[in-house]
Amino acid sequence: MPWSRSVRAQADNLREQAGRLRASADAVTLLGAEGTALRQRILTHADRAETAARSLERAAESLLGHEAVLAALARKRRESGGATRIG
Numbered sequence: 846m847p848w849s850r851s852v853r854a855q856a857d858n859l860r861e862q863a864g865r866l867r868a869s870a871d872a873v874t875l876l877g878a879e880g881t882a883l884r885q886r887i888l889t890h891a892d893r894a895e896t897a898a899r900s901l902e903r904a905a906e907s908l909l910g911h912e913a914v915l916a917a918l919a920r921k922r923r924e925s926g927g928a929t930r931i932g
Contacts (some may be wrong), residue, residue: 849908856901859894866891 862904870887 847909847912849905850913852901853904855895856898856905859901863891863894863898866894883927 866887870884870891873884873887875883
């Protein structure tokens with residue numbers, strides 16, 4: 846499995862987690878300042894999860910580009926009769 850796919854899966858998991866956190870914040874029944882503080886803390890975690898997911902998406906895109914270059918180099922090496930394994 847390419848690394849970019851694994852990183853993208855982690856980003857998807859974080860987005861799902863952020864959604865669950867937002868649903869949890871909506872479900873808080875505690876009233877007053879304590880309820881507000883708890884909801885805000887949960888929403889802050891959801892925001893952080895979404896920010897991390899966006900960062901992982903950017904990393905996955907970058908990795909995908911690198912993987913394409915490495916695949917092209919490996920293909921060229923095979924076609925030219927070069928070594929198939931390094932190390």
